Amino acid sequence: MNTRARARRGEGAHLREELLDATERLLAATGDEEMVSVRAIAEAVGVSPPAIYLHFPDKDALIFEVCAARFAELDRFIEDAAAGVRDPIEALVVRGRAYVRFGVENPEQYRVLFMRRGSARALTPAELRETAAFGNLVKAVERAQQAGRLTSSEDGVRIAMELWAVAHGVTSLLIGVHGFPWPADFADRVLRTYVDGLSSRADTSS
Amino acid sequence: MNTRARARRGEGAHLREELLDATERLLAATGDEEMVSVRAIAEAVGVSPPAIYLHFPDKDALIFEVCAARFAELDRFIEDAAAGVRDPIEALVVRGRAYVRFGVENPEQYRVLFMRRGSARALTPAELRETAAFGNLVKAVERAQQAGRLTSSEDGVRIAMELWAVAHGVTSLLIGVHGFPWPADFADRVLRTYVDGLSSRADTSS
DNA sequence: CCCAATGACTTAACACCGTTCAGTCATCGG
DNA sequence: CCGATGACTGAACGGTGTTAAGTCATTGGG
Numbered sequence: 001m002n003t004r005a006r007a008r009r010g011e012g013a014h015l016r017e018e019l020l021d022a023t024e025r026l027l028a029a030t031g032d033e034e035m036v037s038v039r040a041i042a043e044a045v046g047v048s049p050p051a052i053y054l055h056f057p058d059k060d061a062l063i064f065e066v067c068a069a070r071f072a073e074l075d076r077f078i079e080d081a082a083a084g085v086r087d088p089i090e091a092l093v094v095r096g097r098a099y100v101r102f103g104v105e106n107p108e109q110y111r112v113l114f115m116r117r118g119s120a121r122a123l124t125p126a127e128l129r130e131t132a133a134f135g136n137l138v139k140a141v142e143r144a145q146q147a148g149r150l151t152s153s154e155d156g157v158r159i160a161m162e163l164w165a166v167a168h169g170v171t172s173l174l175i176g177v178h179g180f181p182w183p184a185d186f187a188d189r190v191l192r193t194y195v196d197g198l199s200s201r202a203d204t205s206s
Numbered sequence: 207m208n209t210r211a212r213a214r215r216g217e218g219a220h221l222r223e224e225l226l227d228a229t230e231r232l233l234a235a236t237g238d239e240e241m242v243s244v245r246a247i248a249e250a251v252g253v254s255p256p257a258i259y260l261h262f263p264d265k266d267a268l269i270f271e272v273c274a275a276r277f278a279e280l281d282r283f284i285e286d287a288a289a290g291v292r293d294p295i296e297a298l299v300v301r302g303r304a305y306v307r308f309g310v311e312n313p314e315q316y317r318v319l320f321m322r323r324g325s326a327r328a329l330t331p332a333e334l335r336e337t338a339a340f341g342n343l344v345k346a347v348e349r350a351q352q353a354g355r356l357t358s359s360e361d362g363v364r365i366a367m368e369l370w371a372v373a374h375g376v377t378s379l380l381i382g383v384h385g386f387p388w389p390a391d392f393a394d395r396v397l398r399t400y401v402d403g404l405s406s407r408a409d410t411s412s
Numbered sequence: 413c414c415c416a417a418t419g420a421c422t423t424a425a426c427a428c429c430g431t432t433c434a435g436t437c438a439t440c441g442g
Numbered sequence: 443c444c445g446a447t448g449a450c451t452g453a454a455c456g457g458t459g460t461t462a463a464g465t466c467a468t469t470g471g472g
Contacts, residue, residue, distance in 0.1 A: 032323060039457090048423075049459085051421055054420070116382060172321065186368075190371055194399060194400055197400055200405075214449090215447085215448060414471105415469105416470100421464105424463085428457100434452090435452080437451095439446105441444105441445100442444090
């Protein structure tokens with residue numbers, strides 16, 4: 001039944017890659033973390049279930065690594081979207097919109113990364129802040145501050161956290177609450193309204 | 207081992223109540239839906255596992271009913287918080303803050319209601335819109351509109367959805383991403399900034 | 413050149429899970 | 443008093459993640 005040929009002596013890492021690939025495929029196909037069982041992954045690769053434990057400490061680590069890989073793509077996706085936007089305020093909206101879109105298009109990965117129980121493996125604060133995606137958001141906020149479009153008296157990181165929370169709120173609802181009559185421009189509206197609010201903070205301080 | 211005395215002929219519904227109580231207790235104690243197993247619930251009540259299926263179609267229905275009951279309390283909690291607030295804009299912020307606090311204090315129930323996979327049983331749009339909590343939010347928005355503090359040209363329901371998304375974003379991150387240095391006034395900041403943004407929409411239309 | 417060591421994996425099993433089916437047993441209406 | 447029925451139990455099914463022990467080919471060293 002097992003189609004796969006056993007790897008050579010130094011090449012055990014091959015299986016590791018195949019496991020990651022198969023898991024990603026199954027996760028995308030089922031859209032449900034719990035349906036991607038260890039046995040299903042093993043069968044997809046053509047290997048016995050315990051073989052997985054030679055390369056990952058547990059199922060969580062495997063799933064998480066797959067989703068974290070997607071997260072790295074998120075940064076590129078956002079940067080590409082914001083690349084041509086000159087206005088620094090508009091750029092914040094565009095970034096948010098890209099974030100939401102990415103989350104909606106990779107719902108299960110998004111769920112694993114940001115909607116899980118805290119006890120499970122999750123992105124640590126350190127990982128998150130050193131993440132390109134978050135770091136670039138902070139930079140984008142600071143550009144808007146330097147352009148005088150946002151208050152400079154506030155921490156750019158804090159404002160970035162707020163923008164994250166808003167974009168996450170939209171993403172999370174779109175993913176989690178199906179069938180609700182969300183307008184097509186929902187994300188856009190919410191993000192724009194929020195940066196409006198941020199701008200009016202700037203007005204009062206200047 | 208089973209301590210419970212079998213119910214009398216017409217009184218099978220007693221067990222139903224006990225099951226709901228035990229499930230709520232276990233959910234609060236463990237803070238993890240998946241750790242509250244059918245067998246654990248049954249043992250807590252002093253009954254065999256299959257007895258549960260005489261009163262609920264499946265485990266999901268039992269868990270969901272417990273969480274939905276909490277959701278009903280949410281409305282009262284929010285109304286109490288907003289009761290004494292005269293300013294209709296401030297009232298929106300206060301409502302949002304109460305929402306976030308309630309979610310953070312009942313994280314697992316919140317997760318079940320709003321952070322689950324769509325395929326699982328969830329609040330339907332109809333249920334949600336007929337919910338007291340959402341209906342009262344819409345009314346609060348409309349009061350602000352009638353007071354001329356928000357645009358009247360927009361649908362109150364849409365604005366309510368936006369406020370919900372913002373409050374949900376904060377709640378969801380506070381619940382899901384532990385250890386991140388969220389400021390103490392995070393919810394307050396975000397909510398206030400958002401209603402600021404909504405107000406400035408009103409300015410441009412007037 | 414052969415053999416012991418080791419890396420890569422398998423087989424079997426454990427303890428749990430949600431759920432179903434067939435049975436038991438006390439109570440109640442006639 | 444007895445058959446029906448409501449309330450529940452015991453045993454089992456197919457699934458889950460995970461572990462312990464065993465197999466087997468390859469490979470570096472004597």
